[in-house]
Amino acid sequence: MTNDPFNGASKNIVGNSYSLAASWLVNPAFRLGGWVGYLQASAQDIPNDPSAEIFYYAVNFGFPDLGKKGNLLGFVFGQPPKVISNEFGVIDRNTSLHFEALYRLQVNDNVSITPGAIAIINPDHNSNNDTIFVGTIRTTFQF
Template sequence: MDIGDHFTLGGRIGWIQATAKDLDGNPRADIFTWAVLLGFPDLAGDGNLLGVIAGQPPQVTHNQYGDRESDAALHLEAFYHLQLNDNIAVTPGVFVILNPENDASNTPIYIGTVRTTFSF
């Protein structure tokens, strides 16, 4: 959703009812996920985009065994899509996963990325 000429807001929410076909009794689980996305199009030039994302990777909230992942992971990400010309763009970014595997005792994961897109 565009909010003015220089700000975009988006998001997603998901609820998944999964069935494990490879386990005895085909147990079921409810899985929840969400994300909020902020975009700043044409920042410092036409075709450029600053993006910021915060969300929760999929988390089991209920299953037939009564188990539940009590700690929620959190995904935080920022990137800048730099449109160099009509055919080449470079997108550096960084993200962190807090409570990986939905377990607060796990150390955060930090990742840097660089993506180059060639369009012809």
């Protein structure tokens, strides 16, 4: 719904997006962060230019240098973008939740490998959708 808050009726959508992100190194072994965002979308090619409001957030926790310098254990919890108000009459009735865990292994100064797992409950903000589980492996090369 968030990708198309006007149910296919508009091909000319304009948006104003506002967000705030923060990260705080509580101590050398713990980082707390997150973000929150709000988007106002307007359909410019539908009579009366209906608008929709979209909201999202996330909180993350990180444990830098866990096990060895450069490693990182991280967790993310949040809500993907959700239509919370819509003059066109289409809103997300349920709420998706995103859970993520990762562990970055610093192989050397130039290479890290990060396995992770993601679970999305109520995908597309629809409780009829099955939970999605995703496993990831990311390799980063820095030169």
